[in-house]
Each structure stands twice: as C-alpha cells, then as structure tokens.
Amino acid sequence: MIQAIFKIKARPEKRKELLQTAQALKTATKMEKGCIAYNVYQDPEDENAIVFVGEWKSKKDLRLHMSSDGFGAFVGASRILARNPEIALNTISKRESIEDFEAFKRG
Numbered sequence: 001m002i003q004a005i006f007k008i009k010a011r012p013e014k015r016k017e018l019l020q021t022a023q024a025l026k027t028a029t030k031m032e033k034g035c036i037a038y039n040v041y042q043d044p045e046d047e048n049a050i051v052f053v054g055e056w057k058s059k060k061d062l063r064l065h066m067s068s069d070g071f072g073a074f075v076g077a078s079r080i081l082a083r084n085p086e087i088a089l090n091t092i093s094k095r096e097s098i099e100d101f102e103a104f105k106r107g
Contacts, residue, residue: 001036001095002062006052007086014081015048021077022050028070029054034061050082055092062089 010018022040029038036055043049056062065071078085096104 001092002056002059003090003092004052004054004056004062005086005088005090008050008052008078008082009046010048010050010082012048018050018078018081021074021081022052025070025074026052028068029065032061032065032068034058035065 008018019040019042026038026040029035034057036057038054039052041051041053043051054062054065056065
C-alpha cells in the first residue's frame with residue numbers, strides 16, 4: 001500500500017476556494033481504481049493548513065491518479081490558491097490491528 005500525504009498552506013484570502021476545490025477532488029478520487037481512502041483535513045490550530053491523505057493499493061494506482069485530469073486541475077488551482085506543498089510518499093507493508101497496538105503498548 002502507498003500512502004501519499006500532501007500538506008498545503010492556503011493563501012488566507014483563497015482558503016474557501018481551495019477547500020471547495022479539495023472537496024471536488026476528494027469526491028472524484030474516492031471512485032478511482034486502486035484508491036483505498038482519500039481524506040482532507042484542516043489543522044485546528046491553523047485554518048489555512050490543509051492536509052490530504054490518500055491510500056492506494058499500488059504505486060501504479062497512485063501514478064494513474066497523479067496523471068488524471070482532476071489531479072492536474074487541482075495542481076494548477078493550488079498554484080494560485082496556496083503556497084508550495086510538502087509531499088511525503090510512504091510504502092506500508094503491513095497494517096496493524098487494535099489488538100497489535102494494545103500488545104505493543106504493553107511491551
């Protein structure tokens with residue numbers, strides 16, 4: 001599984017437009033092949049800080065998303081509405097359960 005995290009700082013006067021654009025991207029992206037999850041978060045301490053977290057079955061699926069018209073349109077809009085994003089790609093080989101988490105806490 002591939003996790004893609006995009007952190008964007010909206011220009012204050014463009015925050016509402018960026019959030020509307022993000023919502024449209026989120027709706028379309030969740031229907032794409034290989035998308036496991038796609039969420040948009042707003043930092044409670046900085047209303048202009050927006051984080052996108054997408055999970056994909058494979059790198060190929062993420063590449064397809066990044067070459068989609070919707071993603072291209074969002075990138076273009078974000079150049080006007082936000083400052084340069086921070087991007088992180090994480091490869092996750094195994095997802096643990098709550099039981100694994102509880103065992104880890106106990107040591």
